[in-house]
Amino acid sequence: MFGRLGAHLRNAGEKLLLSRVVTPAIEFKHARAAHFSYYPSERSNNAGETQKLNMFQAINHGLALAMENDPRTVIFGEDVAFGGVFRCTMDLKKRFGNNRVFNTPLCEQGIVGFGIGLANVGVSAIAEIQFADYIFPAFDQLVNEAAKVRYRSGNMFDCGKLTVRAPCGAVGHGGLYHSQSPEAYFAHTPGLKIVVPRGAMHAKGLLLSCIDEPDPCIMFEPKILYRKAVDEVPVEHYKIEIGKAEVVREGDAVTLVGWGTQVHVLLEVADLVREKLNVSCEVIDLVSILPWDAELICKSAKKTGRVVIAHEAPMTNGFGAEIAATVQAECFLYLEAPVQRVTGWDCPFPHIFEPFYLPDKWRCFAAVRDILKY
Numbered sequence: 492m493f494g495r496l497g498a499h500l501r502n503a504g505e506k507l508l509l510s511r512v513v514t515p516a517i518e519f520k521h522a523r524a525a526h527f528s529y530y531p532s533e534r535s536n537n538a539g540e541t542q543k544l545n546m547f548q549a550i551n552h553g554l555a556l557a558m559e560n561d562p563r564t565v566i567f568g569e570d571v572a573f574g575g576v577f578r579c580t581m582d583l584k585k586r587f588g589n590n591r592v593f594n595t596p597l598c599e600q601g602i603v604g605f606g607i608g609l610a611n612v613g614v615s616a617i618a619e620i621q622f623a624d625y626i627f628p629a630f631d632q633l634v635n636e637a638a639k640v641r642y643r644s645g646n647m648f649d650c651g652k653l654t655v656r657a658p659c660g661a662v663g664h665g666g667l668y669h670s671q672s673p674e675a676y677f678a679h680t681p682g683l684k685i686v687v688p689r690g691a692m693h694a695k696g697l698l699l700s701c702i703d704e705p706d707p708c709i710m711f712e713p714k715i716l717y718r719k720a721v722d723e724v725p726v727e728h729y730k731i732e733i734g735k736a737e738v739v740r741e742g743d744a745v746t747l748v749g750w751g752t753q754v755h756v757l758l759e760v761a762d763l764v765r766e767k768l769n770v771s772c773e774v775i776d777l778v779s780i781l782p783w784d785a786e787l788i789c790k791s792a793k794k795t796g797r798v799v800i801a802h803e804a805p806m807t808n809g810f811g812a813e814i815a816a817t818v819q820a821e822c823f824l825y826l827e828a829p830v831q832r833v834t835g836w837d838c839p840f841p842h843i844f845e846p847f848y849l850p851d852k853w854r855c856f857a858a859v860r861d862i863l864k865y
Contacts, residue, residue, distance in 0.1 A: 526846065527852070531723070534723045535725075539725055539726070542723070543724070545691055547577050547717040548691070550712070553695040566583060569595060569602075571584075572584045576621055577717050603633055610637075618656070622668075625668075653707040655709045656710050657709065677709055677781070678813070680781075682707070683706065684733050687711045689750065689778075693776075694710075694720075699730050704733060731778070733779050734779045734783070740774040745772045757772075757855060773795055792822040793822050800831070801832070805836060806834040811834060814830075829862075831862050833854050
Protein backbone atom coordinates (compact mmCIF):
# COMPACT_ATOMS: atom_id res chain seq x y z
CA MET A 492 0.00 0.00 0.00
CA PHE A 493 2.77 2.40 0.95
CA GLY A 494 4.59 1.53 -2.27
CA ARG A 495 1.55 2.42 -4.39
CA LEU A 496 1.00 5.62 -2.40
CA GLY A 497 4.64 6.60 -2.93
CA ALA A 498 4.33 6.00 -6.67
CA HIS A 499 1.19 8.18 -6.84
CA LEU A 500 2.95 10.97 -4.94
CA ARG A 501 6.00 10.80 -7.21
CA ASN A 502 3.82 10.94 -10.33
CA ALA A 503 1.85 13.88 -8.93
CA GLY A 504 5.10 15.67 -8.04
CA GLU A 505 6.54 15.12 -11.52
CA LYS A 506 3.37 16.51 -13.14
CA LEU A 507 3.48 19.53 -10.85
CA LEU A 508 7.15 20.19 -11.66
CA LEU A 509 6.59 19.73 -15.42
CA SER A 510 3.68 22.13 -15.34
CA ARG A 511 5.96 24.76 -13.81
CA VAL A 512 9.03 24.45 -16.04
CA VAL A 513 9.04 28.16 -17.00
CA THR A 514 7.47 29.78 -13.95
CA PRO A 515 10.11 28.93 -11.28
CA ALA A 516 12.86 30.51 -13.39
CA ILE A 517 10.84 33.73 -13.65
CA GLU A 518 10.12 33.79 -9.92
CA PHE A 519 13.75 33.03 -9.13
CA LYS A 520 14.89 35.89 -11.33
CA HIS A 521 12.53 38.41 -9.78
CA ALA A 522 13.36 37.31 -6.25
CA ARG A 523 16.96 38.27 -6.93
CA ALA A 524 16.39 41.21 -9.27
CA ALA A 525 17.99 44.46 -8.14
CA HIS A 526 15.58 47.14 -6.94
CA PHE A 527 17.56 49.85 -8.74
CA SER A 528 19.41 50.68 -11.94
CA TYR A 529 23.17 51.21 -11.70
CA TYR A 530 24.56 54.61 -12.71
CA PRO A 531 28.29 54.32 -13.53
CA SER A 532 30.63 56.93 -12.06
CA GLU A 533 31.84 59.50 -14.54
CA ARG A 534 35.37 59.04 -15.72
CA SER A 535 37.73 61.78 -14.55
CA ASN A 536 39.74 63.57 -17.25
CA ASN A 537 42.95 63.13 -15.24
CA ALA A 538 42.33 59.49 -14.30
CA GLY A 539 45.00 58.24 -16.68
CA GLU A 540 44.67 54.69 -17.97
CA THR A 541 41.44 53.01 -16.90
CA GLN A 542 40.03 49.52 -17.02
CA LYS A 543 36.40 48.41 -16.99
CA LEU A 544 35.94 46.50 -13.73
CA ASN A 545 33.06 45.47 -11.55
CA MET A 546 33.23 46.23 -7.85
CA PHE A 547 34.71 42.99 -6.58
CA GLN A 548 37.39 43.15 -9.27
CA ALA A 549 38.20 46.76 -8.34
CA ILE A 550 38.55 45.79 -4.67
CA ASN A 551 40.76 42.87 -5.66
CA HIS A 552 42.94 45.20 -7.71
CA GLY A 553 43.19 47.68 -4.83
CA LEU A 554 44.20 44.92 -2.42
CA ALA A 555 46.87 43.70 -4.83
CA LEU A 556 48.33 47.22 -5.14
CA ALA A 557 48.43 47.56 -1.36
CA MET A 558 50.21 44.21 -1.05
CA GLU A 559 52.74 45.18 -3.71
CA ASN A 560 53.45 48.60 -2.20
CA ASP A 561 53.99 47.39 1.36
CA PRO A 562 55.47 43.94 2.11
CA ARG A 563 54.13 44.25 5.68
CA THR A 564 50.52 44.14 4.46
CA VAL A 565 48.49 41.02 5.25
CA ILE A 566 44.94 39.96 4.42
CA PHE A 567 42.99 37.53 6.55
CA GLY A 568 39.46 36.39 7.32
CA GLU A 569 37.08 33.51 6.79
CA ASP A 570 37.77 31.75 3.46
CA VAL A 571 39.83 34.63 1.99
CA ALA A 572 42.62 32.26 0.91
CA PHE A 573 40.48 30.78 -1.88
CA GLY A 574 38.97 34.17 -2.80
CA GLY A 575 36.22 34.65 -0.27
CA VAL A 576 32.48 34.26 -0.68
CA PHE A 577 32.33 37.27 -3.03
CA ARG A 578 35.72 36.60 -4.74
CA CYS A 579 37.30 39.88 -3.61
CA THR A 580 40.56 38.15 -2.60
CA MET A 581 40.72 35.79 -5.57
CA ASP A 582 44.26 34.71 -6.57
CA LEU A 583 45.92 36.91 -3.91
CA LYS A 584 47.20 33.89 -1.96
CA LYS A 585 48.73 32.54 -5.17
CA ARG A 586 50.48 35.87 -5.82
CA PHE A 587 51.62 36.78 -2.31
CA GLY A 588 51.79 33.48 -0.42
CA ASN A 589 49.93 31.95 2.47
CA ASN A 590 51.93 33.94 5.03
CA ARG A 591 50.30 37.15 3.79
CA VAL A 592 46.85 35.92 2.68
CA PHE A 593 45.35 33.34 5.00
CA ASN A 594 42.16 31.95 6.46
CA THR A 595 41.08 32.39 10.06
CA PRO A 596 38.71 30.44 12.31
CA LEU A 597 35.03 31.42 12.22
CA CYS A 598 35.51 33.95 15.01
CA GLU A 599 34.92 37.64 14.21
CA GLN A 600 36.10 38.77 17.63
CA GLY A 601 39.34 36.88 17.03
CA ILE A 602 39.74 38.26 13.51
CA VAL A 603 39.51 41.89 14.64
CA GLY A 604 41.48 41.28 17.83
CA PHE A 605 44.27 39.72 15.77
CA GLY A 606 44.17 42.71 13.43
CA ILE A 607 44.45 45.12 16.36
CA GLY A 608 47.56 43.33 17.57
CA LEU A 609 49.16 43.38 14.12
CA ALA A 610 48.35 47.06 13.59
CA ASN A 611 49.86 48.04 16.93
CA VAL A 612 53.22 46.59 15.90
CA GLY A 613 53.21 48.26 12.48
CA VAL A 614 51.72 45.57 10.25
CA SER A 615 49.10 46.80 7.78
CA ALA A 616 46.21 44.48 8.64
CA ILE A 617 43.26 44.09 6.25
CA ALA A 618 40.57 41.98 7.88
CA GLU A 619 37.50 40.68 6.09
CA ILE A 620 34.26 40.06 7.97
CA GLN A 621 32.41 37.69 5.67
CA PHE A 622 29.04 39.42 6.19
CA ALA A 623 28.50 42.71 8.01
CA ASP A 624 25.66 41.03 9.92
CA TYR A 625 28.32 39.01 11.77
CA ILE A 626 30.49 41.94 12.77
CA PHE A 627 28.73 42.22 16.12
CA PRO A 628 30.85 39.62 17.97
CA ALA A 629 33.75 41.99 17.15
CA PHE A 630 31.86 45.07 18.34
CA ASP A 631 33.77 45.26 21.63
CA GLN A 632 37.13 44.90 19.88
CA LEU A 633 36.30 47.69 17.40
CA VAL A 634 34.59 50.11 19.78
CA ASN A 635 36.49 49.59 23.04
CA GLU A 636 39.90 48.63 21.71
CA ALA A 637 40.65 49.71 18.13
CA ALA A 638 38.92 53.08 18.38
CA LYS A 639 40.39 54.00 21.77
CA VAL A 640 43.92 52.64 21.80
CA ARG A 641 45.52 55.89 20.58
CA TYR A 642 43.76 57.96 23.25
CA ARG A 643 44.20 55.33 25.94
CA SER A 644 47.95 55.00 25.36
CA GLY A 645 48.67 58.71 25.04
CA ASN A 646 49.56 58.21 21.36
CA MET A 647 52.18 55.55 22.15
CA PHE A 648 50.17 52.97 20.21
CA ASP A 649 47.48 53.12 17.57
CA CYS A 650 45.47 50.93 15.20
CA GLY A 651 45.84 53.16 12.18
CA LYS A 652 47.02 50.23 10.11
CA LEU A 653 43.79 48.29 10.65
CA THR A 654 41.22 48.17 7.84
CA VAL A 655 38.07 46.07 8.19
CA ARG A 656 36.06 45.17 5.09
CA ALA A 657 32.48 43.93 5.45
CA PRO A 658 29.81 43.17 2.77
CA CYS A 659 26.52 44.75 3.79
CA GLY A 660 22.98 45.53 2.68
CA ALA A 661 20.22 43.91 0.67
CA VAL A 662 21.04 41.44 -2.06
CA GLY A 663 17.62 40.13 -3.07
CA HIS A 664 17.59 36.90 -1.09
CA GLY A 665 19.59 37.44 2.10
CA GLY A 666 16.90 37.49 4.75
CA LEU A 667 17.38 38.75 8.26
CA TYR A 668 20.98 37.52 8.79
CA HIS A 669 22.56 38.55 5.48
CA SER A 670 20.99 41.89 4.55
CA GLN A 671 21.59 44.36 7.37
CA SER A 672 23.25 47.77 7.20
CA PRO A 673 24.96 48.34 10.58
CA GLU A 674 26.84 51.58 9.84
CA ALA A 675 24.95 53.64 12.45
CA TYR A 676 26.12 51.41 15.32
CA PHE A 677 29.74 52.32 14.61
CA ALA A 678 29.12 55.97 13.70
CA HIS A 679 28.63 56.61 17.43
CA THR A 680 32.31 55.80 18.04
CA PRO A 681 35.01 58.50 18.00
CA GLY A 682 38.26 57.06 16.70
CA LEU A 683 36.81 55.01 13.85
CA LYS A 684 36.46 55.99 10.18
CA ILE A 685 33.55 54.51 8.19
CA VAL A 686 33.03 54.59 4.43
CA VAL A 687 30.49 53.09 2.01
CA PRO A 688 31.31 52.97 -1.73
CA ARG A 689 28.59 53.33 -4.36
CA GLY A 690 30.48 51.50 -7.11
CA ALA A 691 33.69 50.05 -8.45
CA MET A 692 35.67 53.29 -8.83
CA HIS A 693 34.82 54.45 -5.32
CA ALA A 694 35.46 51.02 -3.81
CA LYS A 695 39.08 50.93 -4.95
CA GLY A 696 39.80 54.58 -4.10
CA LEU A 697 38.19 54.40 -0.66
CA LEU A 698 39.88 51.08 0.13
CA LEU A 699 43.33 52.53 -0.61
CA SER A 700 42.48 55.60 1.48
CA CYS A 701 41.41 53.40 4.39
CA ILE A 702 44.63 51.38 4.21
CA ASP A 703 46.73 54.58 4.38
CA GLU A 704 44.50 56.32 6.95
CA PRO A 705 46.16 56.82 10.39
CA ASP A 706 42.98 55.67 12.18
CA PRO A 707 41.21 52.28 12.05
CA CYS A 708 38.68 52.11 9.22
CA ILE A 709 35.62 50.06 8.36
CA MET A 710 34.51 49.83 4.75
CA PHE A 711 30.96 48.55 4.39
CA GLU A 712 30.58 47.20 0.85
CA PRO A 713 27.02 46.87 -0.54
CA LYS A 714 27.15 43.26 -1.67
CA ILE A 715 24.54 43.67 -4.41
CA LEU A 716 27.03 45.97 -6.18
CA TYR A 717 29.89 43.45 -6.35
CA ARG A 718 28.90 42.31 -9.84
CA LYS A 719 26.32 44.88 -10.87
CA ALA A 720 28.57 47.95 -10.40
CA VAL A 721 30.85 48.35 -13.42
CA ASP A 722 32.98 51.50 -13.87
CA GLU A 723 36.00 52.69 -15.77
CA VAL A 724 38.46 52.30 -12.88
CA PRO A 725 41.92 53.94 -12.92
CA VAL A 726 44.65 51.32 -13.15
CA GLU A 727 47.15 53.18 -11.00
CA HIS A 728 47.06 53.79 -7.26
CA TYR A 729 44.59 56.55 -6.35
CA LYS A 730 42.61 57.59 -3.31
CA ILE A 731 39.20 59.11 -2.60
CA GLU A 732 39.13 61.43 0.38
CA ILE A 733 37.48 60.15 3.55
CA GLY A 734 35.04 62.67 5.02
CA LYS A 735 34.18 64.33 1.70
CA ALA A 736 30.71 63.89 0.17
CA GLU A 737 30.10 64.21 -3.56
CA VAL A 738 27.39 66.02 -5.52
CA VAL A 739 26.53 63.33 -8.07
CA ARG A 740 23.89 65.44 -9.80
CA GLU A 741 23.11 69.14 -9.37
CA GLY A 742 19.59 70.47 -8.88
CA ASP A 743 17.66 73.25 -7.16
CA ALA A 744 14.33 71.88 -5.87
CA VAL A 745 15.15 69.08 -3.42
CA THR A 746 18.37 67.69 -1.94
CA LEU A 747 18.48 63.87 -1.98
CA VAL A 748 21.09 62.30 0.32
CA GLY A 749 22.14 58.66 0.33
CA TRP A 750 25.13 56.33 0.36
CA GLY A 751 26.04 53.03 -1.20
CA THR A 752 23.28 51.39 -3.23
CA GLN A 753 20.80 54.08 -2.27
CA VAL A 754 22.62 56.67 -4.37
CA HIS A 755 21.50 54.82 -7.49
CA VAL A 756 17.92 54.66 -6.22
CA LEU A 757 18.01 58.44 -5.69
CA LEU A 758 19.40 59.04 -9.17
CA GLU A 759 16.41 57.10 -10.53
CA VAL A 760 14.16 59.24 -8.35
CA ALA A 761 15.75 62.41 -9.73
CA ASP A 762 15.00 61.20 -13.27
CA LEU A 763 11.44 60.36 -12.29
CA VAL A 764 10.89 63.73 -10.60
CA ARG A 765 12.20 65.54 -13.66
CA GLU A 766 9.83 63.57 -15.88
CA LYS A 767 6.70 63.66 -13.70
CA LEU A 768 7.05 66.90 -11.70
CA ASN A 769 9.35 68.94 -13.95
CA VAL A 770 11.77 69.98 -11.21
CA SER A 771 15.41 69.08 -10.58
CA CYS A 772 16.82 67.25 -7.57
CA GLU A 773 20.36 67.53 -6.24
CA VAL A 774 21.70 64.05 -5.48
CA ILE A 775 24.51 63.72 -2.94
CA ASP A 776 26.55 60.62 -2.16
CA LEU A 777 27.64 60.92 1.46
CA VAL A 778 30.58 58.54 0.71
CA SER A 779 31.87 58.73 4.27
CA ILE A 780 29.69 58.08 7.32
CA LEU A 781 32.33 58.98 9.91
CA PRO A 782 33.46 61.68 9.54
CA TRP A 783 30.63 62.99 7.36
CA ASP A 784 30.49 66.12 5.24
CA ALA A 785 27.99 68.32 7.08
CA GLU A 786 29.27 71.41 5.28
CA LEU A 787 28.35 70.15 1.81
CA ILE A 788 24.96 68.79 2.93
CA CYS A 789 24.03 72.07 4.60
CA LYS A 790 25.18 74.11 1.62
CA SER A 791 22.86 72.09 -0.62
CA ALA A 792 20.00 72.26 1.90
CA LYS A 793 20.24 76.06 2.00
CA LYS A 794 20.10 76.14 -1.81
CA THR A 795 17.09 73.83 -2.27
CA GLY A 796 15.20 74.35 1.01
CA ARG A 797 14.09 70.71 1.03
CA VAL A 798 15.97 67.54 2.05
CA VAL A 799 15.14 63.85 1.70
CA ILE A 800 17.51 61.26 3.21
CA ALA A 801 17.30 57.60 2.24
CA HIS A 802 19.03 54.53 3.68
CA GLU A 803 18.36 50.79 3.91
CA ALA A 804 18.89 50.53 7.68
CA PRO A 805 15.85 50.93 9.99
CA MET A 806 14.62 54.46 10.66
CA THR A 807 15.00 54.69 14.44
CA ASN A 808 18.53 55.90 15.24
CA GLY A 809 19.63 55.33 11.64
CA PHE A 810 22.38 57.66 10.45
CA GLY A 811 19.80 59.70 8.56
CA ALA A 812 18.60 61.00 11.94
CA GLU A 813 22.00 62.62 12.57
CA ILE A 814 21.92 64.29 9.17
CA ALA A 815 18.36 65.51 9.71
CA ALA A 816 19.22 66.94 13.14
CA THR A 817 22.24 68.79 11.77
CA VAL A 818 20.30 70.22 8.81
CA GLN A 819 17.53 71.36 11.16
CA ALA A 820 20.02 73.07 13.48
CA GLU A 821 22.14 74.71 10.77
CA CYS A 822 19.59 75.44 8.03
CA PHE A 823 16.30 75.99 9.89
CA LEU A 824 15.59 79.45 8.43
CA TYR A 825 16.27 78.17 4.89
CA LEU A 826 13.96 75.14 4.98
CA GLU A 827 10.64 75.12 3.15
CA ALA A 828 9.53 71.80 4.67
CA PRO A 829 10.58 69.34 7.39
CA VAL A 830 13.45 67.02 6.52
CA GLN A 831 12.12 63.67 5.30
CA ARG A 832 13.62 60.21 5.83
CA VAL A 833 12.85 57.16 3.68
CA THR A 834 14.35 54.05 5.24
CA GLY A 835 13.98 50.41 6.09
CA TRP A 836 11.33 49.59 8.67
CA ASP A 837 11.87 49.09 12.39
CA CYS A 838 11.64 45.31 12.17
CA PRO A 839 13.95 42.40 11.33
CA PHE A 840 14.94 42.35 7.67
CA PRO A 841 12.38 40.09 5.94
CA HIS A 842 13.07 37.51 3.26
CA ILE A 843 10.06 37.19 0.95
CA PHE A 844 8.89 40.71 1.85
CA GLU A 845 12.22 42.39 1.04
CA PRO A 846 10.67 44.52 -1.78
CA PHE A 847 8.31 46.07 0.76
CA TYR A 848 11.14 46.73 3.22
CA LEU A 849 13.52 48.60 0.96
CA PRO A 850 13.33 52.36 0.31
CA ASP A 851 12.85 51.95 -3.44
CA LYS A 852 12.35 54.69 -6.02
CA TRP A 853 8.59 54.77 -5.53
CA ARG A 854 8.76 55.37 -1.79
CA CYS A 855 11.44 58.00 -2.33
CA PHE A 856 9.46 59.62 -5.14
CA ALA A 857 6.41 59.87 -2.86
CA ALA A 858 8.56 61.63 -0.24
CA VAL A 859 9.80 64.13 -2.83
CA ARG A 860 6.27 64.74 -4.11
CA ASP A 861 5.01 65.34 -0.58
CA ILE A 862 7.86 67.63 0.41
CA LEU A 863 7.29 69.75 -2.71
CA LYS A 864 3.60 70.10 -1.79
CA TYR A 865 4.24 70.98 1.85
